[in-house]
Amino acid sequence: MKKLYTLIIVLLVALNVQAQAIYKTIESYKLEGSRDLKIQLPRNYNPEDNRSYPLIIVLDGDYLFEPVAGNIDYQSYWEDIPDCIVVGISQAATRNDDFFYDSETFFPSHNGASFYEFMAAELLPFIEENYNASDFRIIVGHDLSANFINYYLFKDEPLFRAYVALSPDFAPEMINRLSQRLSILKRETFYYMATADDDIKSLRTGINEANSVLSVIENDKLLYAFDEFEDANHYSLVGRGIPKSLNEIFALFKPISVREYEEEILTSELSPYDYLIKRYETIEHFYGFEKKLIENDIRAIAAASDKRDDLDSFDKLAKLVRKEFSESMISAYYQGLYHEKEGNLKRALQRYKGGLLLEPSQFIDKEMILEKMYQIQDELKN
Template sequence: MKNFYLLFLGLFISLNLQSQAIYKTIDSEKLEGQRELKIQLPRNYNPEEKRTYPIIFVLDADYLFEPIAGNIDYQSYWEDIPDCIVVGVNQADTRIDDFHYHEDTNFPIGTGAKFYEFLAAELLPYIEDNYKASNFRIIFGHDLSANFINYYLFKDEPIFRAYVAFSPELAPEMTNRLQQRLSILKQETFYYMATADADIKDLRASTLKAHDILSTIENEKLFYKFDDFEDANHYALVGRGIPKALNEIFGLFKPINAKEYREKLLTYEGTPFEYLTKKYEDIEYFYGFEKELIENDIRAIAAASNKKDDLESLENLAKLVKKKFPDSMLSAYYLGMYYEKEGNLKKALLQYKNGLLLKPSQFVDKEIILEKMYDTQEALND
């Protein structure tokens, strides 16, 4: 029943995404021909905005694109991960040639070398020239393609910041080469690998062996994660691994949850507002793009400020919300909260009244503003 449900969900996602995907054909001098692409843009993508988006390359896009793009669309909708541009390369008829490597050197040769250059020297520039792509790039692969993505790590300056390898069919010496390369990386790099108990026997064995070696690497710039799924085969593990990989890669980006609130925010040596500032600065540093302030994080910082009786943090937060959301009830709500905490109930009441003329947010609507008005008015009358 569980497998049937996952299959049904996958088909549902696939059917819904087909109408959203952009289908392109790109001419390639490297491949001496054309290659079909699938591209998914964020829901509210606006080419006129200054904002840029992480770019996710999907090899074996004939079957990997839809589940990956569906997960990204779903998780970004709930603000768990950023909006991303997803680019898939169709390889149904060419994958053996595309991933070809030399039997002695075990590095791409012939058609494999051409595909390697196509992606780095033609496809990437094409996407960057035509879409609002940031410098934070992720690449996904499965078995043969999961081995191939590793070759981009051996460039002097790797073009990807995150690598997702599902049940990789590793070339000879790849594990040792990975160990050497990942040990000396100087830029923060995410590496995720997965297998499962019912994976193809040889691939499972080599993946587990690779994990034993890679897990010993000591490099503060490397963020390595591994999963060994139960009750999953070579194909089902992909469906399980996609959201796990995204969660690991964008762990810092995620909204402040209850655990982070208790264990990090409340125990932070600085003020709650300083915690918010640092969190968003770290996100920009790690991912190369600025995260827009979200209501979930505003609520967490306000709660911590109130709990710590930190009036200055609450004031700074209210001013930031006013700046970021001048037309939203959020600005009136948090300014009113600050004035209440300060003891200036008249100013608080005025803010709440002004809030009735503004637009509701995800959590603050007319009913909440009215409730705050009545409570403040009652306090004034006491």
């Protein structure tokens, strides 16, 4: 099983080669030196676009960057999560200094305090000045760095919206402080934590203690998730925790599922079209960026409109698709389908014919358009 997860990580790293990975060095006044960064941009990233992307900061970027970036590239390719900007900080030579905390207060001090300030005062402004990063930020850490990410929660306005703590090596008092802070959050915040059955024993004990405390916090602004993986150790749990955490963080973003279709859309007081619009508005409000309409969701809303005999929803959906996908066969297909359902076969045939010269979509191609045309021609003859 451990070999399987190693293979998965290798596959994701190989896929990551197709994304835009660049290397930068940032000069730091706070650290009195420079730091090397690894940066992965979305595949179709265009700096001239107005579109902004969630920002993922990866501590221990020497070894954590590739697994995180690979997962982002893979899952965003299938539209399960949004495209993201991933930034890894190389810390192999400075790790102990960067994550240093005072032995009495247990808060960052000396070099640790400098690194803490570097993040807010220098790194984030550098990224936001040079790349289209949104203010929906995620931070990822492992053991010492997984403890350090918690300090950013203690700011009056936390720097990040999501925290991924993989086998954290908690500082003394951190669990109690973390519980108190998460209990009074005023903005929706994700917190993910993971350990494993073969994790370092002392860490696993502390993590399970933390889970028993954090899991009972009553705050609807806290979105908490925890995993204790079987057949994994301190290092292999990383390959399992990263995709699980991303699934939790971007749960609202995911395409409409069969369960959502059956249990929510078909039973909603809203029309299928209004449900779709509200869903996308919720995503934009929650994450702070707009989600592009995807074909999976179009298919689900079209099916729901048909099942609920809601011709008005189908009409609105067809117009929205035409607006969003004017150069694609999908626009002609759903316009034609709407006219079929309203009984205007001649108009439907015109729409289908007009789609033959357009670009095929993920699900709609020339053969499907021709099949609809032949079907309507047969019906018109009869």
